Amino acid sequence: MKKKVVSVILATCMLGTVLAGCGKSSGGDSTGSTDSAASGSEESGSSDGSVKEFTAFFAVPGSEINDDNEIQQILAEKTGVKVKETWLTGQTAEEAIGTLIAGGEYPDFVDAGDGSVQMYEAGALVALDDYLDKYPNIKEFFTDQEWDSLRQSDGKIYWIPQFSNIYGEERECTHNDEAFWIQARVLEWAGYPEVKTMDQYFDLIESYYAANPTMEDGTAIIPYTILCDDWRYFCLENAPQFLDGYPNDGSVIVDPNTKKIIDYNTTDTAVKYFKKLNEEYKKGIVDPESFTQTYDEYIAKLSTGRVLGMIDQWWDFSNQTEDAIKSAGLDAQGCQYIPLPITIDESVKNQWHNSGGIVHVSSGLAITTSCKDVEGALQFVNDLLDQENHNLRFWGVEGTDYNVGDDGMFGRTPEMRKIVADTAYKASHLCTYSYFPQWTGTSRDGKNAMKPEGQEAEFYDGLSDSVRKCFEAYGAKTYVEMLGTSPAPGAWYPMYTFSQTMTTSTPGGTAWNLMGECKHQYLPKVVMAEDFDAGWAEYMEAYNACKPEDFLSEMQTELDRRIAEAAKYSN
Amino acid sequence: MEQKKRLFKNISLVEFKRQRVLIIWSVFFVAYGLVFCYAPLVGWLMAFQNYKPKDGILHSAFIGMTKFKMLFSDATFIRVIRNTLAMGVINLVATFVMAILFAILLNEIRLKGSKKVIQTISYLPHFLSWIIVTGILHDALSGSGIVNELLTKFHLVSQPINFFAHEEYFWPIVAFANVWKETGWNAIIYLAAITAIDPSLYEAAAIDGAGRWNKIKYVTLPGIKPTIIILLIMNIGNVLNAGFEIQYLLGNGLVQQVSQTIDIYVLKWGISQMDYSLGTAAGIFKSAVSIVLILICNTIAKRHGEERLF
Numbered sequence: 113m114k115k116k117v118v119s120v121i122l123a124t125c126m127l128g129t130v131l132a133g134c135g136k137s138s139g140g141d142s143t144g145s146t147d148s149a150a151s152g153s154e155e156s157g158s159s160d161g162s163v164k165e166f167t168a169f170f171a172v173p174g175s176e177i178n179d180d181n182e183i184q185q186i187l188a189e190k191t192g193v194k195v196k197e198t199w200l201t202g203q204t205a206e207e208a209i210g211t212l213i214a215g216g217e218y219p220d221f222v223d224a225g226d227g228s229v230q231m232y233e234a235g236a237l238v239a240l241d242d243y244l245d246k247y248p249n250i251k252e253f254f255t256d257q258e259w260d261s262l263r264q265s266d267g268k269i270y271w272i273p274q275f276s277n278i279y280g281e282e283r284e285c286t287h288n289d290e291a292f293w294i295q296a297r298v299l300e301w302a303g304y305p306e307v308k309t310m311d312q313y314f315d316l317i318e319s320y321y322a323a324n325p326t327m328e329d330g331t332a333i334i335p336y337t338i339l340c341d342d343w344r345y346f347c348l349e350n351a352p353q354f355l356d357g358y359p360n361d362g363s364v365i366v367d368p369n370t371k372k373i374i375d376y377n378t379t380d381t382a383v384k385y386f387k388k389l390n391e392e393y394k395k396g397i398v399d400p401e402s403f404t405q406t407y408d409e410y411i412a413k414l415s416t417g418r419v420l421g422m423i424d425q426w427w428d429f430s431n432q433t434e435d436a437i438k439s440a441g442l443d444a445q446g447c448q449y450i451p452l453p454i455t456i457d458e459s460v461k462n463q464w465h466n467s468g469g470i471v472h473v474s475s476g477l478a479i480t481t482s483c484k485d486v487e488g489a490l491q492f493v494n495d496l497l498d499q500e501n502h503n504l505r506f507w508g509v510e511g512t513d514y515n516v517g518d519d520g521m522f523g524r525t526p527e528m529r530k531i532v533a534d535t536a537y538k539a540s541h542l543c544t545y546s547y548f549p550q551w552t553g554t555s556r557d558g559k560n561a562m563k564p565e566g567q568e569a570e571f572y573d574g575l576s577d578s579v580r581k582c583f584e585a586y587g588a589k590t591y592v593e594m595l596g597t598s599p600a601p602g603a604w605y606p607m608y609t610f611s612q613t614m615t616t617s618t619p620g621g622t623a624w625n626l627m628g629e630c631k632h633q634y635l636p637k638v639v640m641a642e643d644f645d646a647g648w649a650e651y652m653e654a655y656n657a658c659k660p661e662d663f664l665s666e667m668q669t670e671l672d673r674r675i676a677e678a679a680k681y682s683n
Numbered sequence: 684m685e686q687k688k689r690l691f692k693n694i695s696l697v698e699f700k701r702q703r704v705l706i707i708w709s710v711f712f713v714a715y716g717l718v719f720c721y722a723p724l725v726g727w728l729m730a731f732q733n734y735k736p737k738d739g740i741l742h743s744a745f746i747g748m749t750k751f752k753m754l755f756s757d758a759t760f761i762r763v764i765r766n767t768l769a770m771g772v773i774n775l776v777a778t779f780v781m782a783i784l785f786a787i788l789l790n791e792i793r794l795k796g797s798k799k800v801i802q803t804i805s806y807l808p809h810f811l812s813w814i815i816v817t818g819i820l821h822d823a824l825s826g827s828g829i830v831n832e833l834l835t836k837f838h839l840v841s842q843p844i845n846f847f848a849h850e851e852y853f854w855p856i857v858a859f860a861n862v863w864k865e866t867g868w869n870a871i872i873y874l875a876a877i878t879a880i881d882p883s884l885y886e887a888a889a890i891d892g893a894g895r896w897n898k899i900k901y902v903t904l905p906g907i908k909p910t911i912i913i914l915l916i917m918n919i920g921n922v923l924n925a926g927f928e929i930q931y932l933l934g935n936g937l938v939q940q941v942s943q944t945i946d947i948y949v950l951k952w953g954i955s956q957m958d959y960s961l962g963t964a965a966g967i968f969k970s971a972v973s974i975v976l977i978l979i980c981n982t983i984a985k986r987h988g989e990e991r992l993f
Binding site for chain 2: 214341345401409625635
């Protein structure tokens, strides 16, 4: 009896471990199936009037739209193509792309983000050079110099960066990038003072918090929080470059005069910035959960209007929080965020905002070797850039989503504005194909903006009262005017498009990786340290052990290469 | 040799025919094992190559043990081995002891109804995925979570403790989560083993004057000893599978020194940095250690004349 039970248990467990064993080992070894890789596309191939289906994967988080989405349907009727888009969920971009390559099956379209070079090296992408001339809208998308900057080591072009490409005159109202943000109500409470330095910023937050420790409904206010979740820790680490008045090169500072790379992690400004954060942490101004909160928890905090200020990129928080704040009626209390032109010293001019388009050479929309109909796919990209289709993507359906005034200007009624912000409506009606190439700037009609957010009158009418009042007090009409703008500093800008592509196959890439890990661990410790100086010394020791000089010298080489490359075109 | 001959003689054609159903059935399982467990092992070749996806296994250059050397000269890898072993052992001991204790306690409940209810409730967490469990943990242990609320209410601490910001709390949190999630489920096997104990033994013990405690000590525990040993051997082979999800989901920059396990290392270097060779090498190392651990335990069990795997 006893034997029997034990053996039954044994058999069950054996089966269990066998199954588990298989599950575990297949993770690293699944490349065995590479050779038999069938195409991942669902395209039917029938060209007789029926709609062709393509698949696309974008290595960024995004929301899927409904299968019966209305504008997608209209676009499918006009172009004969429909693309099923999928997005990153619960992984990092590198993990997702690493898994794709290991599996050897790809969707038709892909934006591999930081993994783009790896996709190219794995031979997963189709070279676009032979096709480009056949598609005028795609060809027109970049100048020859810009196309050349996209060439990989074999001299061919594999991807099309989708964003920041300006048609005609630039039209920008939103500061889509990084800044010190502060709630409109804090500025209003203080009588709209000039806030230009980090000290002034934290003084303002401190005095507001002392006077108003809770929200109207009694929930405690969080004066300042720092998002530190995984790759989003730029909210903590890269402010020193801006504070010194440099633009967002992302991973280093470039001195525009000497053309030399400077490491912003070790500057005096960096020490001052982290020391300030350390002081504010001890005063209880910095949210004690800063370094352990997840991105979702952070967004939830911001959405309740409890957080007075933070550093972040507009694109990183605004999509979710702006709508949540509005629908909770918190915009009337002034809980929306305003960017401030903050530097380390009043004499330093800020460059939080840069004008002009940036070609993000490190990634873009690519077509994979699994795609059976490359020409059809490119034709679709070309069609999407037609003005009429472009309007459909970003403005919506005329009469439903926007009206055309007698002067030909597009505009929305308050009801339209409300409904286009609704998540359910976005999924059922709007289809921007947001990771396909798109224009900003002025429409081909010469009047309207390519996208609603660039339409000045529409933007201004759509602002909530508290934000508009704040803008008026500072003599600004847009977020951009709050900060002022500067042109891009030089042809090398921005350097982060290079550091993003680094891998551990070079010493510099290895150093870059180790530096990231070291900063992830020590920067929170430095901010929370009892004794800042000792904490900083410990951090510097660990930091220098990562050999940052390897990284910096590779960045310098790339900087020199970019400057030399640009010089070819100016002659 | 002698033995082999006899083995073949024993399987006569008649016997083969008689057992054909069984043989046909076993073919499926052998095929399953070959396809899903042994065929993927070809991928282990990657660990000895400078593997490039473009060239595939067939054309990548062989580099011998270079990747293994890289692995063991990497301080991070040594650290993740330490973390994995530490968390694995803590989890093993905690969940193992708790499951046996729980099963014995549950067995002592005389009311059938409440026994069933307790058993059902206690094994339900097993069916939650780690993402949900970590979500609950994150909420419960946050600054405004229930744990901190209770601690401050009873004046045990003056300031809420930020549990996830301290390295020393990380392993206990992981162990606690494992115990909470798996105790009820693991206890089922022991409960089954206890039911299989001959009731006459308990009666005999009662006649000899044994109370509850002595019955547990002299009847129940010896009765489930073979089960305990078998499960111990199998679980020791799993020590290096200390987990991936929970550490991955609960970890952050502040605790990364103690939170990263071998699995996370493989993901980070093998998949994210696309050094598939290094990832495979780390995976092979893990499998090899697991096999060695099982062999050692099995030998010890054999020597002591206990139940064993093989």
